[in-house]
Amino acid sequence: MAIAHSLGFPRIGRDRELKKALEAYWKGELDESGLRQVGRDLRATHWQLQKEAGLDWLPVGDFAWYDQMLTHSLMFGVIPSRFRPATGEPTLDTLFAMARGVSGQCCGGQGGPASELTKWFDTNYHYLVPEFSADQQFSLSWTQLFEEVDEALALGHKVKPVLIGPLTYLWLGKVKGSDFDRLELLDRLLPVYGEILDRLAAQGIEWVQIDEPILALDLPQAWKNAFERAYNLLQRSPLQKMVATYFGGLEDNLGLAASLPVDGLHVDLVRAPEQYPLILDRLPAYKVLSLGVVNGRNVWRCDLDKALQTLRHAAARLGERLWIAPSCSLLHCPVDLGREDQLDAELKSWLAFAVQKCREVALLAQAVNAPESAEVQAALSESGKVQNSRKQSPRIHKAQVQERLAAIRSRHAQRAAVFAERITRQHERLKLPLFPTTTIGSFPQTPAIRQARQAFRQGKLSGADYQEAMQAEIRHAVAVQEKLGLDVLVHGEAERNDMVEYFAEQLDGYLFTRFGWVQSYGSRCVKPAVIYGDLSRPRPMTVDWIGYAQQQTNKPMKGMLTGPVTMLMWSFPREDIAPEAQARQLALAIRDEVQDLETAGIGIIQIDEAAFREGLPLRKLNQKAYLEWAVEAFRLCSSGVRDETQIHTHMCYSEFNEIIDAIAAMDADVITIETSRSQMELLEAFRAFAYPNEVGPGVYDIHSPRVPEVGEILALLKKAAEHIPAERLWVNPDCGLKTRGWPETEAALANMVAAARTLREQQ
Ligand code: GLN
Numbered sequence: 001m002a003i004a005h006s007l008g009f010p011r012i013g014r015d016r017e018l019k020k021a022l023e024a025y026w027k028g029e030l031d032e033s034g035l036r037q038v039g040r041d042l043r044a045t046h047w048q049l050q051k052e053a054g055l056d057w058l059p060v061g062d063f064a065w066y067d068q069m070l071t072h073s074l075m076f077g078v079i080p081s082r083f084r085p086a087t088g089e090p091t092l093d094t095l096f097a098m099a100r101g102v103s104g105q106c107c108g109g110q111g112g113p114a115s116e117l118t119k120w121f122d123t124n125y126h127y128l129v130p131e132f133s134a135d136q137q138f139s140l141s142w143t144q145l146f147e148e149v150d151e152a153l154a155l156g157h158k159v160k161p162v163l164i165g166p167l168t169y170l171w172l173g174k175v176k177g178s179d180f181d182r183l184e185l186l187d188r189l190l191p192v193y194g195e196i197l198d199r200l201a202a203q204g205i206e207w208v209q210i211d212e213p214i215l216a217l218d219l220p221q222a223w224k225n226a227f228e229r230a231y232n233l234l235q236r237s238p239l240q241k242m243v244a245t246y247f248g249g250l251e252d253n254l255g256l257a258a259s260l261p262v263d264g265l266h267v268d269l270v271r272a273p274e275q276y277p278l279i280l281d282r283l284p285a286y287k288v289l290s291l292g293v294v295n296g297r298n299v300w301r302c303d304l305d306k307a308l309q310t311l312r313h314a315a316a317r318l319g320e321r322l323w324i325a326p327s328c329s330l331l332h333c334p335v336d337l338g339r340e341d342q343l344d345a346e347l348k349s350w351l352a353f354a355v356q357k358c359r360e361v362a363l364l365a366q367a368v369n370a371p372e373s374a375e376v377q378a379a380l381s382e383s384g385k386v387q388n389s390r391k392q393s394p395r396i397h398k399a400q401v402q403e404r405l406a407a408i409r410s411r412h413a414q415r416a417a418v419f420a421e422r423i424t425r426q427h428e429r430l431k432l433p434l435f436p437t438t439t440i441g442s443f444p445q446t447p448a449i450r451q452a453r454q455a456f457r458q459g460k461l462s463g464a465d466y467q468e469a470m471q472a473e474i475r476h477a478v479a480v481q482e483k484l485g486l487d488v489l490v491h492g493e494a495e496r497n498d499m500v501e502y503f504a505e506q507l508d509g510y511l512f513t514r515f516g517w518v519q520s521y522g523s524r525c526v527k528p529a530v531i532y533g534d535l536s537r538p539r540p541m542t543v544d545w546i547g548y549a550q551q552q553t554n555k556p557m558k559g560m561l562t563g564p565v566t567m568l569m570w571s572f573p574r575e576d577i578a579p580e581a582q583a584r585q586l587a588l589a590i591r592d593e594v595q596d597l598e599t600a601g602i603g604i605i606q607i608d609e610a611a612f613r614e615g616l617p618l619r620k621l622n623q624k625a626y627l628e629w630a631v632e633a634f635r636l637c638s639s640g641v642r643d644e645t646q647i648h649t650h651m652c653y654s655e656f657n658e659i660i661d662a663i664a665a666m667d668a669d670v671i672t673i674e675t676s677r678s679q680m681e682l683l684e685a686f687r688a689f690a691y692p693n694e695v696g697p698g699v700y701d702i703h704s705p706r707v708p709e710v711g712e713i714l715a716l717l718k719k720a721a722e723h724i725p726a727e728r729l730w731v732n733p734d735c736g737l738k739t740r741g742w743p744e745t746e747a748a749l750a751n752m753v754a755a756a757r758t759l760r761e762q763q
């Protein structure tokens with residue numbers, strides 16, 4: 001009998017109950033026992049949902065008050081000294097202090113800034129980075145997992161606790177204070193894992209899932225070697241252990257993963273289907289193989305027939321040793337499609353969220369175990385119908401888009417003249433001073449702006465009144481920028497809720513859910529738009545706003561767009577065509593917008609690619625291909641303009657070392673980047689590469705309301721000038737200002753302009 005299981009369920013709740021409870025608790029509107037009750041209710045609901053879906057083993061330990069890595073840090077006693085209680089055990093407030101930081105004393109510790117937040121592999125989930133000190137000790141310090149196991153057992157569930165493995169935990173942490181190899185901590189950490197496994201065994205647990213997703217990365221030899229050592233030690237525990245890998249193929253770690261002294265291995269066959277036969281070959285005869293065939297990273301209904309081809313083969317080979325699962329934890333997809341009451345029936349029939357995905361896993365196991373059952377037959381025929389309707393639907397496949405794609409030639413991704421010629425014409429046209437000043441696009445999104453947008457959406461504000469309200473915001477933003485003396489102005493993005501959603505809503509081929517929330521970090525959730533069909537732009541998207549803004553000033557007004565790679569990375573993509581094909585469709589739509597802006601007299605157009613770096617595949621092997629199509633997509637959207645039209649791009653949080661040649665290949669006339677927090681260190685890569693085009697390194701951090709001093713900005717600019725020649729240097733903040741208030745924005749920009757002027761005088 002094949003077993004159906006899951007690697008983890010979203011914790012946030014179908015109505016984002018956890019988010020609401022956390023925020024109420026932080027505001028003091030809900031007490032700790034109230035918060036704990038919400039957690040308990042969510043866990044109970046989620047186990048019940050998964051059980052009813054038909055899973056054999058339910059995960060426990062996938063719930064977290066903020067983040068699963070943070071829970072593990074508490075469990076191991078990895079608590080930075082600034083938050084460590086002087087006496088007694090850590091509390092829930094210790095956990096939130098680590099996650100959110102505290103000014104002043106808190107919960108027995110002295111307080112301080114939060115731990116660093118970083119993306120979880122190539123997802124949009126962010127985890128709290130463990131901080132290790134040279135004298136780091138580990139001791140079992142947090143009993144949440146055992147309590148939740150008891151809770152599940154008391155409810156009569158058959159559960160499999162989920163742990164992050166010791167190597168993945170250490171890999172994802174950071175050494176603080178002194179410089180040493182965090183792998184050296186392994187021997188100190190392993191006894192705590194031993195203790196945890198013993199306690200789980202004593203609670204009556206049979207199977208434990210140990211996540212080691214780093215097995216899908218390029219690992220240094222020392223880390224590979226450590227795997228065997230670690231799992232040999234953990235072998236002493238009588239519990240059956242399944243090592244779970246996901247987000248990619250095992251590749252050179254396949255032999256290592258297959259031969260670890262554990263009882264089961266989970267592999268991701270959605271991201272890396274090609275590894276299936278190789279794993280089957282290498283798997284020892286005693287071991288359980290869990291096949292992740294239902295995509296835990298996307299919202300599409302599984303093609304059951306296709307999945308069954310592999311599963312039937314696996315069942316014949318493995319018998320009892322076959323387990324079936326989603327590819328990874330369902331943390332990364334929305335909770336329940338049943339909640340979507342406004343999607344039309346056809347679109348809805350193509351989708352599956354976490355609850356539905358659990359059902360798919362259970363059905364697949366049933367199809368292996370009892371292929372003749374009526375329920376299985378019905379499900380398979382329904383799945384076949386859905387796949388066919390998608391393959392043929394004219395809502396998905398559009399001849400016009402296909403024809404345009406087929407007509408793309410390399411010259412379409414090539415500006416007419418080389419940069420050196422273009423920039424001369426642009427300088428003649430724009431007549432900007434040395435060290436031109438600008439901003440990244442958005443100005444403060446005040447409550448009034450949000451209210452107007454909401455009222456318009458709800459039909460409480462007429463189109464004309466809404467337009468007037470937004471135009472008033474534009475006039476205000478322009479007036480402030482003129483008063484401050486900025487050189488290149490922006491319209492301020494008041495009409496945009498989000499840099500991706502705003503454009504997605506105006507493109508054909510996108511759908512929107514009402515409740516498709518996915519946790520990003522802590523209480524923060526995102527609701528990505530879904531690309532379901534060929535993408536096209538029925539009409540101009542920004543020309544009216546930007547044109548209006550340009551009419552208010554004689555200074556150059558910068559057009560503001562989101563680039564194709566970022567549109568793709570921050571949406572749920574299609575699975576029936578490759579990501580590069582979707583990027584190309586987006587590029588053509590944006591290209592039309594770029595050209596329309598040019599025709600409307602806009603001389604500078606910025607195309608944001610905030611997610612360019614994060615799209616980089618986890619494995620070196622796959623990076624080159626990604627960079628090629630990502631660069632191509634950017635060039636395709638930006639190359640349809642005349643030489644004297646200046647193309648900008650903007651990227652934040654980016655590390656450029658590995659990708660600087662791709663950045664140069666994008667050939668934007670100007671790139672603005674985030675650099676202030678790294679003290680211009682990022683520019684080292686630009687200098688080493690002899691990056692030829694113009695650069696605007698961010699001169700202050702927009703994430704805090706702090707107003708930078710003129711001297712500070714000046715010092716940063718001088719540092720920047722050591723890397724980038726003065727005549728190619730722009731002056732701007734790190735990113736958009738939408739999260740700031742007007743007073744600090746004006747003060748900071750006034751200082752920025754003053755610094756640029758001082759520097760000009762010194763030339
Ligand atoms: N133009 C956008 C803004 O200013 C850029 C946002 C971003 O890079 N994340 O808000």
Ligand code: ZN
Nearest residue numbers: 651652735736
């Ligand atoms: Zn940015």
